[in-house]
Amino acid sequence: QVHLVxxxxxxxxxxxxxxxxxxxxxxxxTSYGISWVRQAPGRGPEWMGWISxxxxxxxxxxxxxxxxxxxxDTSTRTVYMELRSLRSDDTAVYYCARDSGNAVFxxxxxxxxxxxxx
Amino acid sequence: DIQMTQSPSSLSASVGDxxxxxxxxxxxxxxxxxxxxxxxxxxxxxxIYAASSLQSGVPSRFSGSGSGTDFTLTISSLQPEDxxxxxxxxxxxxxxxxxxxxx
Numbered sequence: 001q002v003h004l005v006x007x008x009x010x011x012x013x014x015x016x017x018x019x020x021x022x023x024x025x026x027x028x029x030t031s032y033g034i035s036w037v038r039q040a041p042g043r044g045p046e047w048m049g050w051i052s053x054x055x056x057x058x059x060x061x062x063x064x065x066x067x068x069x070x071x072x073d074t075s076t077r078t079v080y081m082e083l084r085s086l087r088s089d090d091t092a093v094y095y096c097a098r099d100s101g102n103a104v105f106x107x108x109x110x111x112x113x114x115x116x117x118x
Numbered sequence: 119d120i121q122m123t124q125s126p127s128s129l130s131a132s133v134g135d136x137x138x139x140x141x142x143x144x145x146x147x148x149x150x151x152x153x154x155x156x157x158x159x160x161x162x163x164x165x166i167y168a169a170s171s172l173q174s175g176v177p178s179r180f181s182g183s184g185s186g187t188d189f190t191l192t193i194s195s196l197q198p199e200d201x202x203x204x205x206x207x208x209x210x211x212x213x214x215x216x217x218x219x220x221x
Contacts, residue, residue, distance in 0.1 A: 037162075044205060044212050044213070044214050044215045045154075045156075045162060045205060045207075045212045046212070047210040047211070047212070061210065095161050095162075097161075097162075100167075102150060102168075102209075103150075103152075103207070103208075103209045103210060104152055104164065104167045104168075105152075105154075105162070105164060105207075106164050106167075106173065108161035108162060108163070109161065110161060111161055
């Protein structure tokens with residue numbers, strides 16, 4: 001059974017960084033990429049970027065280039081998403097999702113709330 | 119960037135109703151269109167991929183159709199557990215969502 005388990009909620013000050021983890025189980029880890037999707041309060045989902053669990057290749061959303069960084073650790077089957085220079089409008093629930101191909105997100109983590117507030 | 123629009127933005131319906139939600143892309147996307155259901159406080163759930171393929175475990179009352187720029191999600195007989203927000207998605211772009219609530 002596929003599971004994606006994310007790290008817990010975070011409260012950060014503007015300008016700080018946050019690193020969210022997503023540990024995968026129940027499938028061949030290196031056969032799928034992982035995308036990160038965030039959702040601000042009352043808003044629709046917003047794709048942030050994708051990482052290959054096979055070789056670590058990444059593709060980031062244009063608006064987040066230079067602030068978002070995704071890494072993978074095959075030994076622990078964990079993907080990390082770091083967002084730097086946090087602003088108040090980065091307050092959102094952050095989800096990881098398995099990409100089964102062609103940006104079809106078939107399994108999702110439970111979400112990690114990140115609050116950015118002074 | 120491709121823009122995705124959905125209509126209506128919200129609707130009220132009764133259990134047993136047939137519900138149709140429309141998604142339009144700003145340019146042709148072939149059949150690269152997925153539909154998700156999201157309930158309050160939960161992650162989105164994949165319902166339909168490649169415009170018309172039913173994800174494993176999703177009830178058959180859900181169906182999708184369309185290609186090019188115009189797509190439709192249909193719920194043939196609305197059930198109490200179907201009250202939620204529905205999003206279409208093409209590649210890395212999500213639509214604004216359609217909220218389905220109880221009439």
